[in-house]
Amino acid sequence: ExxxxxxxxxxxxxxxxxxxxFGQSKRNKLVALVSGDRAKAQAVAKQYGVPDKGLYDYKTFDRLKDNPDVQVVYIVLPNSMHAEYTVRxxxxxxxxxxxxxxxxxxxECQQMIDACKKADRKLGIAYRLQYEPHHRALIRMARDKELGTLKLFTADNGQNQGEPNQWRHKKAxxxxGALPDVGIYCLNAARYLSGEEPIEVHGFSHSTPNDPRFKEVDEHFAFHLKFPSGFQANCTTSYSTHETKRMRLMGSDGWADMDPAFxxxxxRLRIATKSKAFPKADDTVERSFSQTSQFAREMDHFARCVQENTVPHTPGEEGLADMRIIEALYRSAREGRTVKLEAPKKLDAFR
Ligand code: NAD
Incomplete structure (x- = not known):
C-alpha cells in the first residue's frame, strides 16, 4: 500500500x-493539496488525479485530521510558515x-521537533542531496578515507534572484537571504562530508546599497567553519551571481570535485588520487551515478521510514543543527568576530 x-x-x-x-516515486501517492487559491488547486488536482475531498486551504488545514488517506504532510511554504504548519x-x-x-x-526548530515527538509522528527535513547517489558515494569515500585524512572543503552556491517583490527578499x-536559502547546501555538505560539527565559525555579509532586493536580506554571505579535527570549510553563497554550484573536498591523498554539485x-563528480603507476602524476576519474529525481528519492526514503517505523536519515535534529550554525554565522557577521560553538550531541546515528 x-x-x-x-x-x-x-x-x-x-x-x-x-x-x-510522484510519477517516479515507488512508495507514494498524492492524495491531497493545500492551497489558498481554490482555482489553482482544482486545476492541479485534475492534472494529478487528486479527489475533491483532498482539497484544503489554510483555514481548513486542520481537517486533514479526518482524512485517513493522508499519512504524510509535506510543507512547501515560505520559511517563516514551516514551524506553524509542521506543528498543526x-x-x-x-x-x-x-x-x-x-x-x-x-x-522554532525545537518547537517542531517537540510537537512531532509529542504526537508520536515522524519529522523529516528535505535535504535532497543527502539522498543523491553522487553525494552518497562521496560520503562513503570520505568515511573510507579514500582521499586520506580530510583537510579542507570549499563550496560556492549562488544564483541570481531576479524578481524583487518575492518572499525571499522579506526578512520576516x-x-x-542567500545563507539560509542556498548557502545551507554548502554548510550541510561540510557537515555530512566531514561527519563533524563545527566549533568555530566566522561569517561576512554584504548587500549592495540601494539594490531593492537586498534591503532586508543578505545578498552575499561568505563563511568559514572550523571543525574539531582541524578540518576547515570555506564557503560563499549569493543571490546576485549567475548560477555557480560547486564544491571541492581536499584530503591528504586526493581531492573530489563536484561541479555542479547542488x-x-x-x-558531475571528478576524483583525483596519487597514481600508483606514475608517482608524480594523479589518476583522475569521473564517476557517474543515476540522476533520477532527487525529490522522488527523498520522498521514498521518508515513506519507508513511515512504513517500517524507522528514524529518517535527515530528521528534525539535522535541520536544527544547520539552524544553530546559521544563527551563529549571522551573529558573527553582525558583531564582526569569530563565534565559538559548543560541540553538540553526535548526529552520526542518522548518517
Ligand atoms: P514559491 O514562492 O514558489 O511558493 C511558495 C508558495 O507558498 C506559493 O504557492 C504561495 O502562494 C504560498 N504561500 C502561502 N502563504 C504565503 C505567504 N504568506 N506569502 C507568500 N507565499 C505564500 O516558493 P518555493 O520556491 O516553492 O519555496 C517553498 C519552500 O521550498 C521554501 O522553504 C524553499 O526554501 C523550499 N525550496 C526548496 C528547494 C529544494 O531544492 N529543496 C528548492 C526550492 C525551494
Whole structure:
C-alpha cells in the first residue's frame, strides 16, 4: 500500500518538481493539496488525479485530521510558515516532511521537533542531496578515507534572484537571504562530508546599497567553519551571481570535485588520487551515478521510514543543527568576530 501525501503550498518547487516526482516515486501517492487559491488547486488536482475531498486551504488545514488517506504532510511554504504548519500537521496526527531551511530560528526548530515527538509522528527535513547517489558515494569515500585524512572543503552556491517583490527578499518570511536559502547546501555538505560539527565559525555579509532586493536580506554571505579535527570549510553563497554550484573536498591523498554539485540534476563528480603507476602524476576519474529525481528519492526514503517505523536519515535534529550554525554565522557577521560553538550531541546515528 502506497503512502498518501498532502502537499502544502503550490509554488514553484511543488508545481515544477515535487508533483511530477510522484510519477517516479515507488512508495507514494498524492492524495491531497493545500492551497489558498481554490482555482489553482482544482486545476492541479485534475492534472494529478487528486479527489475533491483532498482539497484544503489554510483555514481548513486542520481537517486533514479526518482524512485517513493522508499519512504524510509535506510543507512547501515560505520559511517563516514551516514551524506553524509542521506543528498543526503533527497535531492533526500526520507525519511531517518539511522543506529546508527547517525554520527561521533554533527555537522554532525545537518547537517542531517537540510537537512531532509529542504526537508520536515522524519529522523529516528535505535535504535532497543527502539522498543523491553522487553525494552518497562521496560520503562513503570520505568515511573510507579514500582521499586520506580530510583537510579542507570549499563550496560556492549562488544564483541570481531576479524578481524583487518575492518572499525571499522579506526578512520576516525568509529569515535571511542567500545563507539560509542556498548557502545551507554548502554548510550541510561540510557537515555530512566531514561527519563533524563545527566549533568555530566566522561569517561576512554584504548587500549592495540601494539594490531593492537586498534591503532586508543578505545578498552575499561568505563563511568559514572550523571543525574539531582541524578540518576547515570555506564557503560563499549569493543571490546576485549567475548560477555557480560547486564544491571541492581536499584530503591528504586526493581531492573530489563536484561541479555542479547542488543542482537538481546533471551533477558531475571528478576524483583525483596519487597514481600508483606514475608517482608524480594523479589518476583522475569521473564517476557517474543515476540522476533520477532527487525529490522522488527523498520522498521514498521518508515513506519507508513511515512504513517500517524507522528514524529518517535527515530528521528534525539535522535541520536544527544547520539552524544553530546559521544563527551563529549571522551573529558573527553582525558583531564582526569569530563565534565559538559548543560541540553538540553526535548526529552520526542518522548518517
Ligand atoms: P514559491 O514562492 O514558489 O511558493 C511558495 C508558495 O507558498 C506559493 O504557492 C504561495 O502562494 C504560498 N504561500 C502561502 N502563504 C504565503 C505567504 N504568506 N506569502 C507568500 N507565499 C505564500 O516558493 P518555493 O520556491 O516553492 O519555496 C517553498 C519552500 O521550498 C521554501 O522553504 C524553499 O526554501 C523550499 N525550496 C526548496 C528547494 C529544494 O531544492 N529543496 C528548492 C526550492 C525551494
Amino acid at each position: 502506497r503512502v498518501g501525501w498532502a502537499i502544502v503550498g503550490l509554488g514553484h518547487l511543488s508545481l515544477e518538481e515535487l508533483l511530477p516526482a 500537521a503533527a497535531q492533526a496526527g500526520k507525519h511531517v516532511f518539511c522543506e529546508k531551511p527547517m525554520a527561521n530560528t533554533v527555537a 518570511l525568509a529569515g535571511g 543542482s537538481y540534476g546533471g551533477l
